[in-house]
Amino acid sequence: DTGVSQDPRHKITKRGQNVTFRCDPISEHNRLYWYRQTLGQGPEFLTYFQNEAQLEKSRLLSDRFSAERPKGSFSTLEIQRTEQGDSAMYLCASSLRGGGADEQFFGPGTRLTVL
């Protein structure tokens, strides 16, 4: 499968626990994005990487959130001290700079439920 993959697909955790999600982009894509989507809403931007550099972060990304892309390939999104309001679908997308006008391709998402 050459698409964007995300792991895990579902995560249930208790309030106050830490969680980490992984995203593997399409192999040649140098741009990687994280979005969050709550029920009935469109995705909201969280952060963006070009290669290993994190170039843009949303104000939605509080101090409890951290994202990394250490080798410019896969990325991780960690949420510390989870809150019930963090329950959402976390979506990852990738694109190729200079190819297809930055068409973004999305993964299947990780659904987080905080009890």
Added chain:
Amino acid sequence: KQEVTQIPAALSVPEGENLVLNCSFTDSAIYNLQWFRQDPGKGLTSLLLIQSSQREQTSGRLNASLDKSSGRSTLYIAASQPGDSATYLCAAGTSGTYKYIFGTGTRLKVLA
């Protein structure tokens, strides 16, 4: 600040009908406009991408148009089928940032 609106929020049509989904944006300085399909509980599937220099794109029964001056894009679906039932999202990529701003989507139901 870019804002994206989609109308209608929900739509129910009989099979075979042609339909138009609307997307409007407030900042015309976009570099592209992308349409997606989302099935319940799933990720987003890219349908069509229109670059800022283009006016329309076509794929099969789908046609998307872009009018930057009026801040509008439309997605035309011909001869709708029950399998087209999903939420359709549009997203605007605005110059100066790489993030997409999404609308809240149109929930489409095609009745057999």
